[in-house]
Amino acid sequence: MRTVDIRVPATSANLGPGYDALGLALSLYDEVTATLTGERGVHVVVEGEGAGEVDPGEGHLVVKAMRVAYDRMGVPQPEGIHLHCRNRIPHARGLGSSSAAVCAGILAARALADSGENALSDDDVYALATEMEGHPDNVAPCLSGGLTVSWSDHTGLPHSLKLVPDQRIRPVVCVPSTRLSTEAARGLLPKDVPHEDASFNVGRAALLIAALTQRPEPGLLLAATEDRLHQQYRAPAMRQSADLVERLRAVGVPAVVSGAGPTVLAFSTSDSQDLIAPEVGNDWHIQQMDVDPVGANVQFPETR
Template structure:
């Protein structure tokens, strides 16, 4: 069988941090972007975008999926032996809101890197770690990228120095009783902006508190969801970022006051509620937010070739 000329990539959204797990915890969600990539014999780059981002994102070499494809081909050495197409045509059907804290940029990076490997005739299972390095490298951290790649609840970490593998992640099965609800804010938030609000140093007592809650979150998400309220507490980043999304922070407070474990999703301003029945309690003011009941995606990125 020859190298595929067409590939359809379906990649899930993700919620990162989940309270205390800054840059280390992520959750894949059943909200998907689909990217259909066709190899061209010409050197054209054609991009069509439907849904989220249509009319706003570049439709040329600057498109994030295209950039991820180029990065993957360069990283794997595929460009050196002429096994990649001269040009590509992309059709993106996007459901993941942009700049809302649901991992849209990580999903695009995953879609591009995976498509590039398939079109170069590479085995995705064999390229699993390489794909994580490419996509997490583009993001600067691995939580969202790992969740979109592998699905489930991910624990991600980074090694320093001259190690061959910088980013690492493991995927764990989420307890079946957890029913996420994304409360998608109408406004946008940029990771670069919200990171700028974080201090370089935090009090030792806050670091210890957040470390304990991160460890507890691994247990809560996988085995004992009754612990989620305590496990989603944070003193490392959400309080410092509150000025960037005060309405979202107020919503987190309101949900938690009603007994619903909740946290800012990634860099915000979306809020993630971890419910038992997929609904938010009556009486919670959701003005300015869209309620989106979801499930946990336990598969990660899916590929079809043609």
């Protein structure tokens, strides 16, 4: 039997104007203990988010990612897999739960394979996770932590650059009880957008990187988190989230839809829950977090 422990952070993508490019790792984690057993079959135990809902066998996303990783490494598939998942990242809320599961599965497979990193480099892990997810904006911060900028070259190969946010940045997430799939949210986006809106977002995205890393002033963050590319088009599918973003911004809080939503992310440089709470109401779970600086963590039980 072989066992490995994987911890992966929640992430928030887009951050307003940085559509499909910017991502931030948050101090909220899923933990997966993966064991290769001597018995045939797959068994998944889930605690927390998704318990009683997700597939307890081959259909579980972590298992699927492990299978894909073993195939990519060219090593035999294990016959027996046992997973113990302790989930804290809400599902289908725009906090990167699927990216976390995919990254956890790939990293677990690599750690448990005899060939290990010789068969799958860090760049390979990133590329494979992006391939499974379809886009890199959540994958990059999940793997590396911090603030990330992601892009793909002319061959389609994904790349990312990790930046260190100012230590005063304190993200606040407002999580609703309702869910929204990424596919549904993407389906609302138009094929073409006005040149003026594209130009607007380029400037705001550049400003946001400067604000998050050098000058996290409320007024600067408020301007830097403006968006014209995606939030307005997705608003009909998450009216409560759109309304909350509008109310928070009206009182000076830099707020955006987290990823595809419906979670709302606000940037703060202090304990701002007292300012945010009156606008949010009782239908949301408010949680102030830190920026996770390291991303996914892999440990073998005997080395802890």
